[in-house]
């Protein structure tokens with residue numbers, strides 16, 4: 001079992017597709033270990049995306065991620081890290097496969113609607129970055145949808 005971190009970015013929140021995105025993860029039999037909607041600070045965005053500091057798009061990325069509320073989501077399931085990366089699609093929506101979230105909803109690379117952890121190591125860091133252990137819950141993911 002793995003736990004991975006997803007962020008629904010400000011355009012996903014303002015576009016009214018929070019429910020649609022979360023429904024896809026539930027249909028994939030992932031359980032929600034933690035869930036919160038809030039604004040994040042520039043300092044939080046900077047620390048979260050530390051690996052990208054100094055890149056040309058970094059300021060644009062921090063500007064975008066702090067432009068409105070985001071949904072922070074920890075998802076749990078078998079091979080959850082890779083499963084969610086696949087469901088989200090390629091970083092550049094122009095390269096994303098049909099049926100992925102970014103293919104369906106993302107207007108551009110900079111505004112690609114969702115973040116997800118890229119490895120089990122990143123996932124551990126990223127879940128802990130936003131959530132305390134005591135905030136994570138456990139329940140069996142649906143075997144069929146009610």
Ligand code: IDP
Nearest residue numbers: 052057061090091109110111112114115116118
């Ligand atoms: P990922 O979100 O698919 O893991 P990363 O390479 O980790 O992609 O980049 C983090 C985020 O930074 C991307 O989701 C995207 O929003 C933004 N980003 C990455 N590369 C570019 C770029 O070349 N131009 C604009 N934004 C970019």
Ligand code: MG
Nearest residue numbers: 115116117118
């Ligand atoms: Mg990444």
